[in-house]
Amino acid sequence: MPVAKDCRYAQTHEWFRVSGKTVTIGITKFAADELTDITYVSLPDVDKTVTAGQSFGEVESVKATSDLYSAVSGRVVEVNKRLADEPNLVNDDPQGEGWMVKVEATDLAPLEKLMDAAAYEKMLQG
Numbered sequence: 001m002p003v004a005k006d007c008r009y010a011q012t013h014e015w016f017r018v019s020g021k022t023v024t025i026g027i028t029k030f031a032a033d034e035l036t037d038i039t040y041v042s043l044p045d046v047d048k049t050v051t052a053g054q055s056f057g058e059v060e061s062v063k064a065t066s067d068l069y070s071a072v073s074g075r076v077v078e079v080n081k082r083l084a085d086e087p088n089l090v091n092d093d094p095q096g097e098g099w100m101v102k103v104e105a106t107d108l109a110p111l112e113k114l115m116d117a118a119a120y121e122k123m124l125q126g
Contacts, residue, residue, distance in 0.1 A: 003028070004095045008111045009120035012069050015095055016111055023072050023111070026099040027059065027090065030124055035061035038090045041083040043068075043101055048076045050103055052110050057100065059090065070103065071110050078102040 007015040013031035017024045032038065040060040050056040055067040056076075080099050082089060090098035115123065 003117045003121050003124075005117045007095065008071070008114035008116065010069060010071055010114055011123070014069055014071070016071055016114065017099075018108060018111065021074075021105055021108070022077065023074070023103045023105050023108070024099050025056075025068070025070060025101050025103060027068070027094055028120075029094050031066070032091050032094040032098070035059060035063055035066060036091075037062045038087045041087050041090060041100065043079050043083065044076050046076050046079055050074060050076060050101075059087075068100065071114055072103060072105040072108065074103040074105040076101050077104045 007017045009015055013028045015026055015028050038059055038061045042058040044050065044056050050070040050073060052071055052073045056070050057068040059066050059068060079101050092098065
């Protein structure tokens with residue numbers, strides 16, 4: 001699966017897709033493949049605040065538990081409720097149906113420091 005061109009990427013393998021002031025966050029195909037079978041996703045409630053650089057949740061798999069990090073600060077406006085019953089959506093479609101949260105960002109500037117698709121692909125290639 002190619003890396004989505006309309007996202008920014010963190011070194012911790014989260015992706016960020018911007019629409020207005022809303023930022024959708026999830027993990028990349030690379031991260032989902034590394035974790036193998038995802039069994040549980042712990043996400044914040046709607047209206048909770050996330051802070052740039054801080055963990056906002058966890059992904060558990062048969063292999064490991066990994067923290068999820070936000071590159072922006074803001075208020076959670078939507079959570080992908082399907083992941084509670086279908087955590088495998090993250091493995092099946094990590095940059096589509098397997099998205100995790102939508103955050104109304106207080107400042108989008110931190111996203112400019114993240115990698116674009118080409119830079120992320122280059123990082124994956126070593």
